[in-house]
Amino acid sequence: MNQETLIGLFISVIEFGTLLYLAALGETIAEKSGVLNLGVEGMMAMGGMTAFWVGVETGNPWMALLAAMIVAALFSMIHGVAAVVMGADQVVSGLALTILGLGLAAFLGEDLVSKRPEARFESVNLGPLSDIPWLGETLFSMSALSWLAVVLGVVAWLVLTRTRAGLALRAVGESAATADAAGTSVVKIRLIAVAIGGALAGASGAHLTLALAPGWSEGTTAGRGWIAVALVIFGAWQPGRVLVGSLLFGGLIALEPRLQTFGVEVSPILLSMLPYLLTIGVLILLSVRSRNRPSVAPAAIGIAYRREER
Amino acid sequence: MMNMRLVRRDTPLAGGQVRAFVVGLLIALLFGAVLLILSGHSPITVYSKMFDSALGSPRGWSATLTRAVPLGLAGLAVAVAGSMGMWNIGAEGQIIAGAIGGAWIARIAPELPGPVLIPAMLGAAVLGGAFLALGPALARSRLGVNEIITTLMLNEVAIRVVRYLVNGPWKDPEGNNFPIAPELPEQSALPTLFERANVGVLIAAVVVIGFGLWASRSAWGYELKIAGSSEKTAEYVGISMRAKLFTVLVLSGAIAGLAGGIELTGSSSRLVEGVANGYGFTGIIVAALALMRPSGVAAVAVALGAVQIGGEAIQTQGVPSATSNILQALILFGALTAAVFSEYRLVRSAAVPSGAAA
Numbered sequence: 001m002n003q004e005t006l007i008g009l010f011i012s013v014i015e016f017g018t019l020l021y022l023a024a025l026g027e028t029i030a031e032k033s034g035v036l037n038l039g040v041e042g043m044m045a046m047g048g049m050t051a052f053w054v055g056v057e058t059g060n061p062w063m064a065l066l067a068a069m070i071v072a073a074l075f076s077m078i079h080g081v082a083a084v085v086m087g088a089d090q091v092v093s094g095l096a097l098t099i100l101g102l103g104l105a106a107f108l109g110e111d112l113v114s115k116r117p118e119a120r121f122e123s124v125n126l127g128p129l130s131d132i133p134w135l136g137e138t139l140f141s142m143s144a145l146s147w148l149a150v151v152l153g154v155v156a157w158l159v160l161t162r163t164r165a166g167l168a169l170r171a172v173g174e175s176a177a178t179a180d181a182a183g184t185s186v187v188k189i190r191l192i193a194v195a196i197g198g199a200l201a202g203a204s205g206a207h208l209t210l211a212l213a214p215g216w217s218e219g220t221t222a223g224r225g226w227i228a229v230a231l232v233i234f235g236a237w238q239p240g241r242v243l244v245g246s247l248l249f250g251g252l253i254a255l256e257p258r259l260q261t262f263g264v265e266v267s268p269i270l271l272s273m274l275p276y277l278l279t280i281g282v283l284i285l286l287s288v289r290s291r292n293r294p295s296v297a298p299a300a301i302g303i304a305y306r307r308e309e310r
Numbered sequence: 311m312m313n314m315r316l317v318r319r320d321t322p323l324a325g326g327q328v329r330a331f332v333v334g335l336l337i338a339l340l341f342g343a344v345l346l347i348l349s350g351h352s353p354i355t356v357y358s359k360m361f362d363s364a365l366g367s368p369r370g371w372s373a374t375l376t377r378a379v380p381l382g383l384a385g386l387a388v389a390v391a392g393s394m395g396m397w398n399i400g401a402e403g404q405i406i407a408g409a410i411g412g413a414w415i416a417r418i419a420p421e422l423p424g425p426v427l428i429p430a431m432l433g434a435a436v437l438g439g440a441f442l443a444l445g446p447a448l449a450r451s452r453l454g455v456n457e458i459i460t461t462l463m464l465n466e467v468a469i470r471v472v473r474y475l476v477n478g479p480w481k482d483p484e485g486n487n488f489p490i491a492p493e494l495p496e497q498s499a500l501p502t503l504f505e506r507a508n509v510g511v512l513i514a515a516v517v518v519i520g521f522g523l524w525a526s527r528s529a530w531g532y533e534l535k536i537a538g539s540s541e542k543t544a545e546y547v548g549i550s551m552r553a554k555l556f557t558v559l560v561l562s563g564a565i566a567g568l569a570g571g572i573e574l575t576g577s578s579s580r581l582v583e584g585v586a587n588g589y590g591f592t593g594i595i596v597a598a599l600a601l602m603r604p605s606g607v608a609a610v611a612v613a614l615g616a617v618q619i620g621g622e623a624i625q626t627q628g629v630p631s632a633t634s635n636i637l638q639a640l641i642l643f644g645a646l647t648a649a650v651f652s653e654y655r656l657v658r659s660a661a662v663p664s665g666a667a668a
Contacts, residue, residue, distance in 0.1 A: 086647065089598065091458060091594075092646070095591060097639070103639060106635075218632070230463060267474055269473050269478075273467045283455055
């Protein structure tokens with residue numbers, strides 16, 4: 001194990017952490033408003049396909065990112081209309097969104113499979129900072145999208161905890177009827193939260209096809225969307241803890257192809273189960289703990305709100 | 311939209327769910343046609359090819375019915391859990407666990423005669439599926455842990471277990487380094503019924519119909535109905551909610567496991583990573599479209615089976631296989647919309663009748 005392999009590992013941790021954090025942060029915001037969206041994997045695929053497509057056409061990664069976020073946000077509105085406006089079951093609607101997104105991305109992206117990437121997010125050179133040993137080659141060489149993920153995380157935390165809009169969003173997620181009585185539009189806030197979740201899942205997909213593994217093929221999301229859903233629980237619905245979880249689970253993914261290099265004789269496939277098992281463990285811990293104090297999960301999650309049934 | 315709102319109808323429109331399904335199908339076909347035209351295909355040619363290959367011949371019907379088996383059993387598994395207000399999102403993983411259980415029996419006792427081996431493999435499949443549901447069932451009934459996430463997570467675990475097995479300890483030494491398990495013994499194949507259909511179709515039909523009858527006629531089924539609709543009533547008449555939640559979720563897993571066993575012994579010659587092929591997820595769509603009723607599950611499973619078989623047939627014409635997944639998801643969204651409008655109507659805010667507005 002030498003310095004180069006370790007630095008390679010850290011770079012990979014940041015890359016996978018970014019992928020997971022963007023999507024998980026979006027899902028956190030949606031769930032905070034009381035909407036469980038199991039469509040992350042499908043929104044990620046739609047975003048990834050769109051980003052790669054626009055990148056090939058324009059050669060501009062920022063245009064590609066913007067397009068991916070808009071398309072994924074619009075796509076998430078299918079879940080928004082079904083589950084929020086019409087009050088359909090969130091589990092069913094979200095899963096159908098994943099099936100639809102994976103199908104649509106594969107269908108629309110069929111001609112993209114053979115294309116070479118024309119746009120990608122490269123690492124950002126921060127001048128002297130990037131020359132620092134270790135930190136310079138890892139943290140201070142992150143791609144713009146990784147920086148964006150960190151900034152968005154801080155903004156999300158500030159908005160959720162320090163602003164009126166954030167309070168309204170959390171109120172809607174805890175008790176929709178109370179928020180409604182206080183004059184907050186439940187449907188509007190939930191739709192916005194779902195759209196933000198979609199846009200961030202789209203950004204995560206863009207990171208996948210423009211930075212992490214430039215290119216497009218069916219199945220390229222490889223179940224990462226489910227890890228994002230897991231991370232929201234693992235991070236107890238808090239942007240900061242979700243970031244820590246993203247780096248931890250990103251680290252596990254980054255270790256998979258490197259286990260042999262480090263001389264560990266365990267199948268990388270078995271290692272890849274850990275995020276899911278850890279999430280189950282955390283879920284059990286949270287529910288044991290919440291016997292004595294209030295649950296950390298948004299109380300209204302999964303419950304459709306229709307005013308006349310209040 | 312801002313000035314419109316949904317108001318509950320005094321009485322829901324008649325024929326609700328069948329109509330909703332038909333509307334959903336029409337919406338899906340319409341959207342699908344737009345996609346096909348945009349990608350340079352004739353929707354009429356594609357749809358008629360789909361219909362012909364899925365339902366236009368005995369051979370097509372045999373393939374459709376064979377596909378309806380895992381979809382129907384997964385749908386029943388989801389519906390069984392749904393009767394207690396639970397979501398088993400883990401049918402995909404339980405199908406895999408079932409297939410692993412079946413393959414394990416074939417590994418340790420390959421010399422058994424078919425009439426012994428097949429039931430043993432199916433039995434192990436049932437146990438495998440039940441085993442994967444055991445953790446979520448215990449966590450839900452003992453600790454109140456939400457089963458949606460636990461079952462969902464175990465899908466990903468099960469996929470990796472089968473990936474590990476066919477890449478490692480169970481890898482076929484004569485498989486040209488492909489990640490596949492060795493071929494199953496010949497006598498483990500389910501007997502053929504007609505054309506491509508095997509006895510699995512009968513087994514699934516018996517299970518789905520049998521469960522429907524049992525749930526509607528037996529005392530156990532009646533208890534289930536009470537427990538599923540009112541926890542308080544259930545406890546008042548002495549039904550243990552804990553026991554019910556536990557049994558129902560394990561039973562749900564067992565049914566999905568059976569689907570895995572039938573896939574293995576019926577449609578596949580060996581254990582492969584893709585044995586569940588998304589059937590567990592489609593099963594959720596099946597159960598939702600069937601409103602969690604066993605009778606509906608059978609009908610919807612055949613309909614979606616036809617969409618899938620048709621979708622596989624049009625690949626030869628250069629149409630992506632993803633088409634059938636798109637159609638299935640759109641049927642669900644279309645039906646959800648239609649179902650809402652059979653219970654609600656859209657009115658302008660100004661015209662809200664008094665009493666409906668809070």
